[in-house]
Amino acid sequence: MSESFLLVCDDLPHTVVLTDSGPRAIEVVKLLHRRTGLSLWHCKSLVSQLPAAILENLPEEVATAMVDELREAGADAHVQVSE
Template identity: 60%
Template sequence: MSDEYFLLVCDDVPHDVVLTDPGARAMDVVRVVRRLTGLSLWRSKLLATQVPAVILAGVPEEDAAAAVSVLRDAGARAETREQPEPDLVKH
């Protein structure tokens, strides 16, 4: 019996939301990060100040775009990135 690996192709590739700069209104960005992630205020502040930081991982493209929009409205620089395809190595 041989091992075969299949890559499933989906319509929606998972995206990450990456915070690249909190901007001048850092506390507003921290509040947005807290609302998006559900983390405590302290952990949200750590995440928002240690850039670049992945705020959300593996979310649909529409959700990622909405999160980036909210972060930008708060004064931050943020972007969406497609998650890389898994490297399927046959052993």
């Protein structure tokens, strides 16, 4: 007789990856500053070195909301499952 088990895992951590700052890079920098608490200088540095992991170890809902905000500011970003 064989047994099978269903493993239920907690929500895996997610990472927000910014791939393009778009035409309104200053707005993206300001958004990153507000949402991450990083200095404006650090946020500008992240935007100039794309692709960049902006936020890590987030629940999927929070990561998706951040990606939506970045896209509204004209940027291109996506969520990936953290390893």
